[in-house]
Amino acid sequence: EPKFIIMEYKNGPAKQKPLCLVGKGLTFDCGGISIKPSAGMEEMKFDMCGSAAVIGAMRAIANLGLKVNAIALIPSTENMPGPAANKPGDIRKARNGKSIEINNTDAEGRLILADALCYASEQKPGMILDAATLTGAMVIALGNIHTGFYTRDNNLRKKIETAATSSGELVWPMPLVDDHSKDMKGYYADVTNLAPSRGAGSATAAAFLEYFVDKDIPWAHFDVAGxxxxxxNRLAYAPKKGASGCMVRTFVEIAKTYK
Incomplete structure (x- = not known):
């Protein structure tokens, strides 16, 4: 049963706009009707690692008693075929009123993140950071060494790089430009959940998410798929197999200096 999880931590000044963390919480993703190959599908239990990072960061922020106001938002469900499943060609309306054309049901994480980012924007935060195991394209681009992130805000980019350096996590800024946004324009709807070309798949996914964020709010998207x-083998504190906990430390470092 799908759930929308909201976590709140209030320990900063009353007038401080909250730091908002958003995590993709796909508890299992077989691709839906656009089903994935069976080989490797067992690893799709890790498709909730973005949400786990957000929950972990919130727990650490609370345990450290940081003087900050923070909100975590986690849209959680699984992506399975069935009589009520999304179908290729379906059109859905997001929380902000934008219509979305579903061309591939395996591009589902961005659909649940869309509503979460709309809700995040409604909270009028000072910053939105989202984490998601969003695209295989990111794995091809950066492997399991760096986490790629997207933002158009240069000040936020610098803050992220500084925080990641302090935390020991490796991140890499990726390009997000208007051409990526144009690629996500829909034919029958405002936007499509999958670009017509396979190129720049992680960037176009980020461009899709950007349609659901208030443009006045600093926002960054972390694609943690790799x-x-x-x-x-890259992170000394992580087990050799299983979840790495990547971005928990970076998010906590950002919270430490959040104003």
Whole structure:
């Protein structure tokens, strides 16, 4: 049964806009009707690692007693075929009123993140950071070494790089430009959940998410598809197999200096 999880931590100044963390919580993703190959599908239990990172960061923020106001939002479900499943060609309406054309049901994480980002924007936060095991394209681009992130805000980019350096996590800024946004324009709807070309698949996914964020709010998207699990050989504190906990430390470092 799908759930929308909201976590709140209030320990900062009353007038401080909250730091908002959003995590993709797909508890299992077989691709839906656009089903994945069976080989490797057992690893799709890790498709909730973005949400786990957000929950872990919130727990650490609370345990450290940081003087900050923070909100975590986690859309959680699984993506399975069935009589009520999304179908290719379906059109859905997001929380902000934008219509979405579903061209592939395996591009589902961005659909649940869309509503979460709309809700996040409604909270009028000072910053939105989202983490998601979103695309195989990111794995091809950066492997399991760096976590790629997207933002158009140069000040936020610098803060992220500084925080990641302090935490010991490796991140890499990726390009997000208007051409990526144009690729996500829909034919029958405002936007499509999958670009017509396979190129720049992680960037176009980020561009899709951007349609659901208030443009006045600093926002960054972390695609942790390559670093969320089985990255223990890169991270001394992580197990050799299983989830790595990537981005927990970076998010906590950002919270430490959040104003």
């Amino acid at each position: 670093t969320a699990w089985h990255a223990g």
